[in-house]
Amino acid sequence: xxxxxxxxxxxxxxxxxxxxxxxxxxxxxxxxxxxxxxxxxxxxxxxxxxxxxxxxxxxxxxxxxxxxxxxxxxxxxxxxxxxxxxxxxxxxxxxxxxxxxxxxxxxxxxxxxxxxxxxxxxxxxxxxxxxxxxxxxxxxxxxx
Amino acid sequence: xxxxxxxxxxxxxxxxxxxxxxxxxxxxxxxxxxxxxxxxxxxxxxxxxxxxxxxxxxxxxxxxxxxxxxxxxxxxxxxxxxxxxxxxxxxxxxxxxxxxxxxxxxxxxxxxxxxxxxxxxxxxxxxxxxxxxxxxxxxxxxxxxxxxxxxxxxxxxxxxxxxxxxxxxxxxxxxxxxxxxxxxxxxxxxxxxxxxxxxxxxxxxxxxxxxxxxxxxxxxxxxxxxxxxxxxxxxxxxxxxxxxxxxxxxxxxxxxxxxxxxxxxxxxxxxxxxxxxxxxxxxxxxxxxxxxxxxxxxxxxxxxxxxxxxxxxxxxxxxxxxxxxxxxxxxxxxxxxxxxxxxxxxxxxxxxxxxxxxxxxxx
Amino acid sequence: xxxxxxxxxxxxxxxxxxxxxxxxxxxxxxxxxxxxxxxxxxxxxxxxxxxxxxxxxxxxxxxxxxxxxxxxxxxxxxxxxxxxxxxxxxxxxxxxxxxxxxxxxxxxxxxxxxxxxxxxxxxxxxxxxxxxxxxxxxxxxxxxxxxxxxxxxxxxxxxxxxxxxxxxxxxxxxxxxxxxxxxxxxxxxxxxxxxxxxxxxxxxxxxxxxxxxxxxxxxxxxxxxxxxxxxxxxxxxxxxxxxxxxxxxxxxxxxxxxxxxxxxxxxxxxxxxxxxxxxxxxxxxxxxxxxxxxxxxxxxxxxxxxxxxxxxxxxxxxxxxxxxxxxxxxxxxxxxxxxxxxxxxxxxxxxxxxx
Numbered sequence: 001x002x003x004x005x006x007x008x009x010x011x012x013x014x015x016x017x018x019x020x021x022x023x024x025x026x027x028x029x030x031x032x033x034x035x036x037x038x039x040x041x042x043x044x045x046x047x048x049x050x051x052x053x054x055x056x057x058x059x060x061x062x063x064x065x066x067x068x069x070x071x072x073x074x075x076x077x078x079x080x081x082x083x084x085x086x087x088x089x090x091x092x093x094x095x096x097x098x099x100x101x102x103x104x105x106x107x108x109x110x111x112x113x114x115x116x117x118x119x120x121x122x123x124x125x126x127x128x129x130x131x132x133x134x135x136x137x138x139x140x141x142x143x144x
Numbered sequence: 145x146x147x148x149x150x151x152x153x154x155x156x157x158x159x160x161x162x163x164x165x166x167x168x169x170x171x172x173x174x175x176x177x178x179x180x181x182x183x184x185x186x187x188x189x190x191x192x193x194x195x196x197x198x199x200x201x202x203x204x205x206x207x208x209x210x211x212x213x214x215x216x217x218x219x220x221x222x223x224x225x226x227x228x229x230x231x232x233x234x235x236x237x238x239x240x241x242x243x244x245x246x247x248x249x250x251x252x253x254x255x256x257x258x259x260x261x262x263x264x265x266x267x268x269x270x271x272x273x274x275x276x277x278x279x280x281x282x283x284x285x286x287x288x289x290x291x292x293x294x295x296x297x298x299x300x301x302x303x304x305x306x307x308x309x310x311x312x313x314x315x316x317x318x319x320x321x322x323x324x325x326x327x328x329x330x331x332x333x334x335x336x337x338x339x340x341x342x343x344x345x346x347x348x349x350x351x352x353x354x355x356x357x358x359x360x361x362x363x364x365x366x367x368x369x370x371x372x373x374x375x376x377x378x379x380x381x382x383x384x385x386x387x388x389x390x391x392x393x394x395x396x397x398x399x400x401x402x403x404x405x406x407x408x409x410x411x412x413x414x415x416x417x418x419x420x421x422x423x424x425x426x427x428x429x430x431x432x433x434x435x436x437x438x439x440x441x442x443x444x445x446x447x448x449x450x451x452x453x454x455x456x457x458x459x460x461x462x463x464x465x466x467x468x469x470x471x472x473x474x475x476x477x478x479x480x481x482x483x484x485x486x487x488x489x490x491x492x493x494x495x496x497x498x499x500x501x502x503x504x505x506x507x
Numbered sequence: 508x509x510x511x512x513x514x515x516x517x518x519x520x521x522x523x524x525x526x527x528x529x530x531x532x533x534x535x536x537x538x539x540x541x542x543x544x545x546x547x548x549x550x551x552x553x554x555x556x557x558x559x560x561x562x563x564x565x566x567x568x569x570x571x572x573x574x575x576x577x578x579x580x581x582x583x584x585x586x587x588x589x590x591x592x593x594x595x596x597x598x599x600x601x602x603x604x605x606x607x608x609x610x611x612x613x614x615x616x617x618x619x620x621x622x623x624x625x626x627x628x629x630x631x632x633x634x635x636x637x638x639x640x641x642x643x644x645x646x647x648x649x650x651x652x653x654x655x656x657x658x659x660x661x662x663x664x665x666x667x668x669x670x671x672x673x674x675x676x677x678x679x680x681x682x683x684x685x686x687x688x689x690x691x692x693x694x695x696x697x698x699x700x701x702x703x704x705x706x707x708x709x710x711x712x713x714x715x716x717x718x719x720x721x722x723x724x725x726x727x728x729x730x731x732x733x734x735x736x737x738x739x740x741x742x743x744x745x746x747x748x749x750x751x752x753x754x755x756x757x758x759x760x761x762x763x764x765x766x767x768x769x770x771x772x773x774x775x776x777x778x779x780x781x782x783x784x785x786x787x788x789x790x791x792x793x794x795x796x797x798x799x800x801x802x803x804x805x806x807x808x809x810x811x812x813x814x815x816x817x818x819x820x821x822x823x824x825x826x827x828x829x830x831x832x833x834x835x836x837x838x839x840x841x842x843x844x845x846x847x848x849x850x851x852x853x854x855x856x857x858x859x860x861x862x
Contacts, residue, residue, distance in 0.1 A: 017439070040352045043443075044469040046454050058454075060441075060469075064368045069441075089355030092477035100191075115187035115506060124192055125465075152660050159747060174664065174831060265735065265828025271564035335736055335827050488664070489830050492745050 006033075019058065019071035026074050027081040030059060034086055038063040039070055042083075045093035047101045049127045053077060055101055082107035100125040149177060152488075156185045160263045160492050163502030165476065167495075169483075176491055179483040181476050186506040194466035199225055199299070200430035202463075207293040209468060210504045212255055215248040216446040217468075218297045219376075220453040223442040225299045228435040228457065231428060236420050237301045242376055243312070243413035244284075244296065245444075246406040250319070251280040252447040253399045253406075256499045260396065261330060263496035264339050269330060276315075276322050283311045299433070301425035312414055316407045323403055331397070340393035344482055344494030347390060354478045358449030358471050359402060360498055363387045363394035370445035382409050392497035399499070434461045448472050448499055468507055472500035511536070511627070537629035541618050549767040550580045556820050563824035587763075590756035595658050598753065602656035607754070607761035610649035613642040614765045617772045622697045624785050624804035634694040636684060639776060643680075643731065646769060647673040650740065650750045653762070657753040665749025668831055669733065669740035675838040676730040682846035683720040683727075686853035687713055687780045696776075700784030708790035714781040716856050720849040721781045723842050725815070728773045730838070732766070735823040739831055770816065778811035 006020070007013060010029055013022040022029055033039050039061035046058040054075050061070040074080070082105035084090050094105045099114040102123035113120060122129050154167040161167070164185035170177040190209060194202050199221070206221050207214030219241060226233065233241075254277040258270035281291045286308050288296040296303050330336055346356070351364045361368055362385055369384040371377045385401045387394040437459040443452035449471020456465040475498040482498075483491045512533060519529045554569065554577065561568025569576035594603055619629040620638055632638060647669055654666020688694055690713055691702035705711030714721050730737040733749075741749030751762045778784060785804035787793070792800050829837070 019439070041355055041357070043355060043357075043450065044452065044454075044467070046465075046467050048456050048465045058439075060452075060454075064366070067373055087355070088353045088481070089474055089477060091480075092473055096473075113184075115184040124189065150660060160745065174667075261827060265738065266826060267560075268564045268824045271566065275565060329825070333827065335829055338833055339827060339830055487831060489739065489745050489828070 016073070018069070019073045021073045023074070026057075026059075026072075027083055027086075029072060030061075030083050030086055033061065033070065033072070037070075038065040040064070042087035042089055042093075043069075045090065045097060047097045047103065047125070049101060049125065050075065051127055055103055057097070057103075059083075076103060078102060079104050079106060081105070084108045084110075099123070102126065160496065161502075162259065162496070162500065165500075165502055165505070167479065167483075169488075169491075171488065174488040176483050176486055176488065179480050179491075181479050183473075183476060183502070183505050186502050188503075188507070190468065190507045191466055194463050196462065198430075198461045199433050199435070199463070202466075203298070203430075204293070204295045207295060208503065209470065209507060210446065210448065210451075210472075210501060211292050212501060213248050213252040213447045214293055214295075215245050215297065216444055216451055217453075218295065219245060220442050220444055220451060222297045222299050223444070224440045224453055224455050225428065225433070225435065227442060228438075228440050228455075229428060231300050231426075233301065234425060236417070236423055237425055238376055238378075239413045239416050239420075240302050240306050240423075241297060242380065243306075243410055243417065244294075245376075246409045246413070247280050247283070247312070247315070249447045250403050250406050250410075251277050253403050254280075256399060256447075257326065257330075257396075260493075260496045260499075261336075263492050264336065266330075266336075269326060272322070272326065272329075276319060279311075279315050279318070283308065283315065286311065298427060299430055300428040302423075305423035306417060309414060309417060312410065316410050316414070319407055320404060323400060327400065331400070337393065339490070339493055340391065340396060340497070341389075342391050342393075343490050344392045344486070344497060345390050346478070346482060350478075350481065354481065355474045356449065356471075356478060357474070358445065358447070359385075359398050360395055360449065360475060363398040364390045370443060370450055374444065376444075377409075380409050380412055392494055395497045395499070432461065434459060435463075443469070446471060448501065448504060449475065470504040470507065472502070472504035473507075475500040476505050537619060538615075541615060541629070545615070545618060545768050545771075546584075546764070548771050549764050550584065552767050552771060552816065553583075553763075554580045555816070556823075559817070559820045560824055563821070584760065587760040588757060592756040592758055593753075595753050598658045599656040602652050603753075604758070606649045606653035606656060607758045607765070609652065610646050610765040611761055613645035614768045614772065617642045617776075618768065620696065621772065621775050621779070622700060622784060623808060624801040625697070626801055627805065628697060631695070631697065635696055636688065636694045636699070639696070640681065640684060643769070643773065643776075644673060644677055646765065649765075653754070654750040657750070659753050661746045661748075662750050662752050665740040665746045665752070668746075669750060671831075671835060672730055672733070672737065672739065675835050676727045676842070679723050679838065679842040679846040680727045680731070682843070682850050683717070683724045684780065686717060686720050686846075686850040689850070689853045689857050690716060692857075696779050696784070700779055700786060703783040704786055706790050708786075709783065709788040712781060712783045716861075717781060717849060717853060719845060719852070721777075723846050723849065724777060724780070725818075726842065727838075728777065729819065729822070730834070732770050732773060732819075734770070734819055736826040736829050737834060738828060739834060770819070771812065774812040774815035774819070775808060777815055778808060782811040782814075784808055784811075 003015060009032065010022060010025065013020055041062045043060045043062050046060065048056045050056050054077065057074050057076055057080060059072040080103055082090065082094055084107060091108065091110050094108050095111055095114050097103050098105065098111045099116055100123055105111060150171040152169045152171050154169055155161040156164040156166040166182040168180040168182060193205065203218060203221055206217040209217045254273040258273035261269040284294060285291050288294040346364050348364050348366055351361050351366065365386060365388045367384060367386045372384065382405050385398050385405060387398050435457040437457055440455045440457065443450055450469065451471060452469030454467040455463045458464040478498065479495055482494060486494060515533055515536065516526060516529045558568040569579035572578040572582045594600055617639060620635045622628040650669045651666045654662040687699060691699045693699050693702060703711045703713055733740045751759060754762060785808045787807055792803050794800050794803050
């Protein structure tokens with residue numbers, strides 16, 4: 001993709017290695033790259049807990065015409081924009097991230113606990129997550 | 145007149161959900177009005193586990209992500225490490241890996257063929273495909289000591305040199321004939337055609353929108369095979385199977401054709417391996433293995449779609465964050481769209497044709 | 508039948524028991540014979556099916572209990588008898604218990620009206636083909652009750668499918684039977700058997716004028732028995748086990764037994780209609796003594812029924828399952844018109860004096 005053209009339109013973004021780091025307007029950026037370039041598959045959304053309650057979301061898009069990967073990265077607190085209306089596969093990814101990182105995606109109505117039980121406390125892939133659910137501690141005190 | 149909907153829990157304990165998938169269906173008679181997949185009954189926390197283990201400790205567990213095609217996931221983790229430490233594989237290691245990956249792909253497709261026909265109500269092909277799969281598993285057992293969780297690829301190479309090449313030769317000699325036999329009993333069967341032709345049509349746009357990859361996408365007419373841009377497969381001559389029919393039948397046919405193509409790749413690998421001298425490799429010392437800080441990413445064409453591994457390293461001996469991308473997860477997500485408006489017995493066949501397995505979904 | 512009756516009376520008079528007692532108790536004897544024969548037949552059938560399916564799929568089949576696995580089904584039956592009967596919490600208890608019993612009554616009766624040999628029909632009425640037709644469709648009531656009373660959605664769906672299936676496949680059967688009745692000018696099974704007698708043995712069988720009818724009837728019977736490729740009501744990969752999902756222990760055994768007994772009865776029925784029943788395929792019997800001939804006749808009947816059962820098992824090992832919609836469409840748009848054509852052919856052959 002044409003990086004300079006992209007930077008002219010979204011000027012608060014920078015290039016870090018092979019990923020584009022943006023500050024805001026996630027939905028707009030994703031819409032822009034899908035409409036103007038050939039990125040037609042959202043392969044996955046990767047979430048990384050950066051500490052301090054900040055989570056990095058990396059959107060991995062792929063263009064099979066140009067055989068090119070595109071990584072768009074954004075740092076969010078505990079809310080992010082949903083891109084379900086652009087890529088429907090994001091239902092699955094966002095749900096998984098909600099389940100494991102506790103990030104609310106505004107606009108995605110399907111969010112629910114996916115892997116963890118419905119009444120589970122906490123979000124296990126966060127770095128500040130402490131395993132204190134007594135149901136899992138199978139020791140003698142608990143069995144009684 | 146009011147239509148009362150019947151809410152049906154298909155699974156998690158159901159013979160044809162290929163594990164522990166739960167589909168919450170709303171039915172009108174036998175017609176499906178809505179479908180909500182519910183996963184997580186097999187969640188083992190593979191990603192959380194990775195954060196507490198060193199790379200070599202984690203390596204044996206990754207075969208369990210997809211127990212039918214374990215090789216692909218150990219290849220991914222090895223590739224991440226090799227990529228980070230900038231280790232180049234020798235040609236022989238590369239060919240050995242390709243051969244095992246393709247054998248594993250055939251084994252996985254064979255099992256799928258049997259279980260798909262089982263979903264359609266034909267029991268015999270299941271035993272026929274298992275007979276051939278057994279040959280492949282026997283070979284794996286001879287080579288690696290394990291039938292399904294091979295743990296054969298290690299960082300920078302393979303655990304030991306390849307042997308028993310005659311067994312592989314026998315497999316690829318027999319397999320095309322046996323696939324002809326399957327086609328005789330399955331592909332020409334009018335009932336089979338009636339159950340699959342025009343059922344579960346997955347058009348190109350929907351498939352891309354739902355991030356479907358692998359055989360399912362190629363059966364919808366998209367020419368996308370990650371083996372073409374894979375450095376491992378460089379120098380191998382093979383055809384990408386693309387079918388335009390978009391239905392369950394195309395997904396079946398594409399897998400059958402892909403098995404023949406895999407035989408072809410194995411044949412080329414075998415020719416090479418028979419001529420080369422014994423393996424010499426410099427393995428990466430797994431003790432005290434630390435990846436330089438940064439993000440690493442690898443992907444491979446697995447039997448059930450694109451498989452990917454993302455590692456964020458902070459320079460320590462354990463990954464800071466490790467994420468798996470599996471094809472099945474997105475196939476299951478597709479069910480919420482693909483099953484609506486179908487009848488219950490077609491729905492089972494359509495879900496079966498997508499070839500998902502649940503350990504891959506739940507990770 | 509008279510033969511057995513006289514033997515029994517003679518036996519009683521020898522022990523100074525009045526004839527009246529014999530007249531009353533005589534009808535329990537066929538009942539006991541049928542019950543015993545039925546259980547043995549089903550045990551053999553299940554074993555044969557498992558063995559054959561094993562051979563078709565390159566396995567050995569049961570081979571551990573007894574020599575060649577012959578006692579496997581006995582062991583299975585014993586296991587089922589010992590198992591606990593579980594009734595689901597919100598099931599309709601009365602109907603739930605009633606369903607397997609209802610299944611069993613027509614099955615027993617059906618086996619009573621079949622002429623096993625020229626002297627061996629327990630219930631011989633002049634129109635027992637009609638009686639058979641009614642009884643053979645009866646199990647669907649039990650399937651419906653089982654599906655309804657189990658309080659299980661899969662059972663309900665299975666029962667629903669079963670009813671629509673039996674309703675649409677009853678009609679072609681009726682037309683085919685009608686054509687056989689036209690050919691033989693009889694509605695009695697013994698009469699139909701005797702009408703197929705010819706000097707050259709199998710030349711007189713109705714399968715030759717009615718080959719179309721034979722095929723239609725065979726397909727319809729597969730559908731009525733819920734056997735592959737029409738096993739939608741108990742489709743394992745879709746409905747788990749269909750109408751008998753919630754049944755266990757003895758009640759499940761009754762369903763199982765009834766299913767296979769019905770299969771046995773239906774194939775004997777087909778053998779009678781089209782393959783000459785108990786008649787020898789060579790025109791004359793191998794034995795001369797009148798007593799041994801009865802056994803030979805029964806042997807021929809069982810052999811012919813066994814052949815039909817073998818084809819059923821063969822089909823089960825080969826074909827996938829039809830979709831529900833195609834199944835109904837197939838019956839109404841293909842089998843029904845063809846069965847009417849078959850009836851016309853039969854009428855023309857009869858009027859022309861060819862048969």
